[in-house]
Amino acid sequence: MSSSIFFRLFTTSFLLLGVFVLSGCQIFRSQAEGYSVDLEIWGVFDDNTDYQGVVSEYKKANPFVRSITYRKFTIENYKRDLIDALAAGNGPDIFMINNTWVPQFQDKIEPAPTSLINEQLFRGVFVDVAADDLLVEGNVYAVPLSVDSLALYYNRDLFNAAGITAAPRTWDEFQSMVRLLTRFDSSGRITQSGAALGTAYNVNRSMDLLGLLFVQNGLEIVSPSGGEATFSNPTGREALDFYTQFADVRSPLYTWDRLQHYSIDAFFEGSLAMMINYSWHYETVVSKNEDLRFSVAPVPQLSLSRPANFANYWSYAVAKNKAPVGSENLTREARSFEAWEFLKYLTMPNGGVVTLTNALSGTTKNFSTSIDPARTYLERAKKPAARRDLVEEQKSDTVLGPFAFGNLIARTYYQSDPEAFEALFAQAIDDVNSGRATSNSALDVTENRMTQLLRR
Numbered sequence: 001m002s003s004s005i006f007f008r009l010f011t012t013s014f015l016l017l018g019v020f021v022l023s024g025c026q027i028f029r030s031q032a033e034g035y036s037v038d039l040e041i042w043g044v045f046d047d048n049t050d051y052q053g054v055v056s057e058y059k060k061a062n063p064f065v066r067s068i069t070y071r072k073f074t075i076e077n078y079k080r081d082l083i084d085a086l087a088a089g090n091g092p093d094i095f096m097i098n099n100t101w102v103p104q105f106q107d108k109i110e111p112a113p114t115s116l117i118n119e120q121l122f123r124g125v126f127v128d129v130a131a132d133d134l135l136v137e138g139n140v141y142a143v144p145l146s147v148d149s150l151a152l153y154y155n156r157d158l159f160n161a162a163g164i165t166a167a168p169r170t171w172d173e174f175q176s177m178v179r180l181l182t183r184f185d186s187s188g189r190i191t192q193s194g195a196a197l198g199t200a201y202n203v204n205r206s207m208d209l210l211g212l213l214f215v216q217n218g219l220e221i222v223s224p225s226g227g228e229a230t231f232s233n234p235t236g237r238e239a240l241d242f243y244t245q246f247a248d249v250r251s252p253l254y255t256w257d258r259l260q261h262y263s264i265d266a267f268f269e270g271s272l273a274m275m276i277n278y279s280w281h282y283e284t285v286v287s288k289n290e291d292l293r294f295s296v297a298p299v300p301q302l303s304l305s306r307p308a309n310f311a312n313y314w315s316y317a318v319a320k321n322k323a324p325v326g327s328e329n330l331t332r333e334a335r336s337f338e339a340w341e342f343l344k345y346l347t348m349p350n351g352g353v354v355t356l357t358n359a360l361s362g363t364t365k366n367f368s369t370s371i372d373p374a375r376t377y378l379e380r381a382k383k384p385a386a387r388r389d390l391v392e393e394q395k396s397d398t399v400l401g402p403f404a405f406g407n408l409i410a411r412t413y414y415q416s417d418p419e420a421f422e423a424l425f426a427q428a429i430d431d432v433n434s435g436r437a438t439s440n441s442a443l444d445v446t447e448n449r450m451t452q453l454l455r456r
Contacts, residue, residue, distance in 0.1 A: 035330040035360065037338045038067045042082060043096035043314070044075050045280070050381050054373035058345055061367040062356055065338060083108075089321045093339045096314045099133040100418040102141055103226075110320040110336040111139035115357070116344050125348060126386050129311045129410040142315035143347045144386035145377055148278045149309040149406030150212055152300065153285070156293045158192070158273040167297035171242075174274075174300040175253055178246070181273040182255040194255040195274040196263035198247025200429035203256070203263045205312070207425040209276055211413070212310040213239040216302040221413040222454065229450035232443040240439040244432045258433070268292055278312060279384050279403040298402045311410035313386070316343050334359035346373045349389060417453050424449055 041051075048070050055068045071092070073081060079101075085091030086108045097105055112118075119138045123131050127147055134142045154167050162181050168174040178194035185191050200206050214221050217235050222228070245251040247258070264281060266272035268288040276299055285292065301307045318339040322332070337359035345354055350369060357364045378385055378394075384403035385391045394404035415421050428446045431437035437445070 035064055035334055036066045037064060037093075037330055037335055038069070039065060039094060039339055039342060040092045041068065041070045041094040041096075041316075042073060042078075042085075042092040043070065044073050044078050045314070046070070046381065047072060050377060054346060054371065054376055057369060057371060057373075058342060061354065061369070062338075062341075064358070065342065068342065086319055086321065091319055091322065093322050093335065094316055094318055094343065097142060097317050098418070099130075099144075099311065099313050099315060099412060100415040102133060102136065103414065103416045104418075105317065106136060106141065108320055109141050110318045110340075111136075111141055112143070112318075112340045112343075113337060116337075116340050117143065117348070121348075125388065127388060127391065127407045127410070129407065129412060130315070130386055133311075133412055134315055142317040143343050144313060144315040145347055145374055146381070146383035147311055147313045147386040147407045147410065148280060148384055149311045149403055149410040150208065150276050150278060150299045151402035151406055152274060152276055152297045153267060153281075153294055154274045154297065155267070155270065155272070156295055157270075162273075167295070168300050169298070169304060171300045171302055177274070178253055178255050188249075190255065190257065190260065191271070193260060193266065193272045195246060195276075196256055196260070196266060196272055197276070198244050198256045199258050199260075199433055200426040202258060202260055204275075204277060204281070206429060207422045208310050208312055210240065210243050210425055210429065212276070212299065212308075213243055215310055215411045215413075216308045218306075222415075222450075226414045226416070227451075227454055229447040229454065232440075232447035236443050237439045240428065240432065240443060244429060244439070247433050267294075279400065282399060283382070296399060296402050298405055307409045309406040309410040311407065311412050316346070318343070331360075346377075347387070348374075349387065414454075416456070420453055421450060 051068075051070055059065055059068065082091060082095055086095075117140045119135055119140065122135060122140050122143075126144065129149075130144050130147055134140065134144070152167055158181060159165075159167075162177075164177055164180060168177050174195070181192065181194035182190065183192035196203050197209065203209065211221065214231060214236065217239050219233075219235050219239065220230050223230050245253050247256050248254055249257070260266055261269065261271070263272065263275050264277070264284060267275045268285045270289070270292060282296065285294065299309055318336050320336070322335060337357075341356065341359075350372060352368060352370070353366050354369055355364055355366050374385070374387055375390060378390060382400070384400050384407055385394055386407070391404045391407055394400045397404070424446045428437075428442040431442045432439055
């Protein structure tokens with residue numbers, strides 16, 4: 001065989017081998033990157049229709065996510081069912097938690113990969129209270145679509161009849177209006193209440209209203225270390241006395257007692273002029289009495305120069321121990337990464353371009369999108385925003401504006417056992433109402449018991 005023929009055969013063989021090797025590498029790389037995952041979300045309040053548009057858009061762009069399903073639970077059973085499912089390792093990939101639940105669920109949550117959402121990004125995008133509640137030692141444990149804070153609901157017809165032209169901005173104005181709006185019968189019974197404040201069990205979220213007064217007075221409810229309760233002091237007693245005076249028959253501001261209907265019922269029935277509540281009850285009132293003429297306004301302030309509010313809201317977390325059921329390449333880490341990647345898409349601003357990262361190889365791709373999922377969700381669900389840019393858009397909204405503004409100044413506090421804490425504060429309020437305790441002794445007992453819970 002001539003050298004030239006040998007050279008051509010060698011060259012051809014080498015090129016064929018090269019094509020085979022390179023093709024094999026490409027096939028291997030493709031197989032190594034390939035997996036598929038089905039994501040399940042558990043939550044309360046929302047319906048499947050609230051997510052349909054954003055989910056279908058995401059599935060078109062992400063070839064590794066085969067399906068995303070949402071399962072709705074009743075609030076009564078949700079927490080118990082969720083804890084049981086997560087303990088068994090067969091719960092959801094993504095689940096909603098109340099902002100007060102983070103301490104209880106921390107060991108069940110997979111924090112966000114810092115390559116997707118880090119502390120700096122989170123603090124820049126969301127209102128401050130979300131960072132206070134959902135960041136632990138710089139790690140992101142949950143992300144919100146909506147944050148909710150308190151606002152004042154007021155009956156416009158009762159205001160007009162009393163000659164009141166605008167909602168109160170301060171607690172001093174609030175107290176003056178309570179006097180004008182409260183009516184009694186000949187036996188001294190309340191027939192029209194100026195405001196639903198003062199009691200524990202027939203005022204919706206009464207513990208949050210007391211929390212509002214605590215934070216507006218600059219009170220640190222729980223120490224920064226989370227190791228002890230710190231509210232039994234003159235400032236705390238002043239806040240509790242202020243709250244309970246509205247249910248004290250000896251007070252000139254007596255306007256509410258335990259004989260009144262539940263606050264939400266009294267408001268939509270038209271016998272209550274003002275209540276302080278969250279945005280999620282706006283539709284409750286409308287559905288119960290579509291003829292009621294009412295509006296919402298920012299919550300009254302102790303100081304207009306140092307405004308403060310109180311928040312209560314839900315966020316999305318990723319399960320740590322979800323079994324990696326799916327294609328053979330799917331790992332536990334890849335499953336949680338895909339869950340967090342979807343949450344980033346769902347909650348973060350995108351500027352029209354979304355970057356997706358392969359959980360196994362780290363390779364990325366961009367896709368264009370015409371929707372902002374968070375904005376789309378909030379417009380459909382009619383909820384106040386968690387993102388600062390969307391808060392700015394909502395501030396001028398007649399209904400959502402007071403809640404959106406409230407989110408910018410909202411605070412909460414660390415709760416290792418939210419249900420127990422609520423029961424303790426309710427008991428303190430009720431003990432003062434009934435005369436079983438003074439505000440001083442009631443707060444002393446509550447602080448001691450809460451500290452014991454915090455130290456468990």
